[in-house]
Amino acid sequence: MISPEFAQAARDEISRRCVIPAENITVCCIHTHSGPAFFKLAFEDTPAEGELTAALLTSTIESACRAWETRRPATPTMERVEIEGLYGNRNIKFGPEDKSCTVITFTADDGTAVGKLLNISTHPTILNGKSLVLSADLIGQLRLRLEDAWGCPVVCTNGTCGDVSTRFYRQGEGQPELMRTADELTRQVLNGLAPVALTSGEGTRASGVIRMPTVFDARTDEDWKRMTEAIEADPTAPTYPFYSARQQLKLAMSPINLTLVAHFAIFGNVIVITMPGDTLSSFGLKLKQAFPGFEVIVIGYANTYCNYLVPEEEYGKYFETFNSRTPRGACDRFVERIIGTIKSFL
Template structure:
């Protein structure tokens, strides 16, 4: 018996709450749209998995862990079978601050998210699910190369973008009406910028405004490997609508061709992989990184600088952290995620190695640390490679960029989580899956 339950819980903060995503001198002054935590509970032969989307740029791993632990206790579902993804809106409320208002809001957000999971569990009904995928142009590669052989934030028309737009739709078995939809796409939700004082789910929220009345059910937008991909349209309300029109048109076009069936596979494997960070440089190198962040992003770096210099003095130049990699798998499709912002190249490699356009990979999953560039991106530097740890390291504890081979190791681990026999064979023979498939 296949069952699915869905519930949407309001997590709109009070006016005055701080923003996160772009610096604004003021807090939230207006509410363009309310924001939500939406929970899906899947059951197959008494095995359950919980999939939750939260309208936020991304909470810390420890705060996300609180949500997962409370849901696990409430529903008697293993912690590792609970997936929490963040839409990554850049016009949402902060959850990390010394502000009493922000901490009070975080408490409400956590409570309402747990409530969403409990109520989704209570509403489980016999259901069928179906996948579909298409291509769309909603994102642009943002790592623009300069004449000096570096990169800056801009538009790289030749750069890689994962253009897939996918959907996992759920319908009631009895009357065949839709009960929920999970949409997968790749483009930073940073359409609205620092000149906006409105709370907004950005284009994922605007897309929901179109899709939910049209489909008659809750819809969530799951972000892919958008670490190097910006929204195609940016900077205005019209741009927000253009993004939403483009994405919703692709989704609505897929609905008629979806083939629904009962759940025959429901797995949520998870693993912890230790990853090394780049060695802390000499003091002059540390200071150079701090100056670059201050000059290019206008941020204070004193806390990061003091911490790094202290590590160097203690001869603790090698730092490693634990990274959770989780794969939510339903029938023939999957979404694998990490608490980082991977580049699109990694997602496309996973799709290629698994021979499946329904194998999605993304970030903002079970917390947030920082960026995960590909090895090929490191020589070009730029914000995602060099500066993000300086800007956010004191908050996320990603003090230095990951070692250059980390992205490839994550890709291999995702492939292992899929238990793909050809992939396992490739690890032994050092062949590509594409080559194996040709034999």
């Protein structure tokens, strides 16, 4: 997860050194449950390790600047594959889910691949709290395999994976299961990618930022009251300790003021949208379906972390709402605002 302060510091310094507008820079991550604490999360007691955060900021800035300084002309091509049998909606099997994996290849004039950008939507959480291994988990293993196969850097982004994981598809646990899943995912990507038509365009057609402030107050929120009553009615439930503590924490934090932030850019017939946290699949599908004739790439965990973005029809039903800092319907309005803003440029 990325704090807004970290993302802004990285963007500002990269902007200064590379003379790129800060609003054109996105800092995002892929998420793992098997890494150290680089940032303090809103609901967690684990403190951030300051030395690690500082080192990460330095390496992030240096990496981006080095890429900018060694840039060269390249032509993009897009491919996509639907991933089967490895992950999906973790609340309801075959529920809303985006199993598409998109790869954009940037090819130099001499025919060599300068690099590739990959977008996939799944929680990389095969290694859980039982593991003491430091790992980028499934997406990290996928990246290593693809870089070896393709012979160029592969930048991986995670999409709308808030309710997507390998939960219903695991055949084991720990590192053996991680390696099995990564091997099969790599095989499907390498063998299944199919071309996607891109329209040419000079530069960016349009870009912008959407910001929407929200307020959640457990003291007056009817959903919080209903959910808490249901939890307290059964203290013997296995989920009781976590859910009860989380509800009380949200009460203690209230009112919770949060600003949801999304960036977008339109290149030819490609629309790139960033989302500020764990976005549920229904929202990702809605964003993609809102723009017929366009290829939409949604990048999550970008520029800040606003916890789970839960659609109104799923609010209060599953784990994700307990980790949300927004009231029912707020994220729906945010997504509608994103769609409306982008459509005004088309």
